[in-house]
Amino acid sequence: MRLLKATKENVRLAAEIIKKGGLVIYPTDTVYGVGCNPFNVDSVKRVFEVKGRTGKPMPVLAYSIENAKRIAEFNDKALKIAEAFWPGPITLILPKKPNLPDIVTCNHRTVGVRVPNHEVALELMRLSVGLLIGTSANKTGGEPPKTVEEAVRQIGEKVDIVLDGGRVPLGMPSTVVDLTVETPTVVREGPVKLNSILKVLRA
Secondary structure (H helix, E strand, C coil): CEEEECCHHHHHHHHHHHHCCCCEEEECCCCEEEECCCCCHHHHHHHHHHHCCCCCCCCEEECCHHHHCCCECCCHHHHHHHHHHCCCCEEEEEEECCCCCHHHHCCCCEEEEECCCCHHHHHHHHHCCCEEECEECCCCCCCCCCCHHHHHHHHHHHCCEEEECCCCCCCCCCEEEECCCCCCEEEECCCCCHHHHHHHHHC
């Protein structure tokens, strides 16, 4: 494991590691994440192993709405919310496209996707494959890490590179909204509140 400051040069290095199938701990706007190329099945398996996670789907981060559309089906409601809140701390559960490996979603036909509001995470995706596994960098059941030290303490020894971007701005996981049901449903409360989402949908 290499622990490096999240400079442009080191983010570029981390992007190359992702393209080669490696695992990276990186900062986002919400918490520190551990990620890899979501299309690389062996890499995704490693993320599950590192976290000690089974049977719970992995969310995916995207560089842009266009990149999110590569793996998820957007309806009008989803586009409205994405355009209003992305980049930002809201994950949308949407129907999954067949090109995303089933291991990512544990064979569910839906995927959680978001565009984070953090330059390191965005640059990492821009320089690699435009998408990134976006699960928090903690052991399953552990506290989602707000600092690189917290992430390293939990799973740092099991990844290839760690990018230190300082304390994350929000320090709490994203709001999760299920848009595969008739009435949009908040599955997890986070920084974006239900009232704000409903206001956008009514507009």
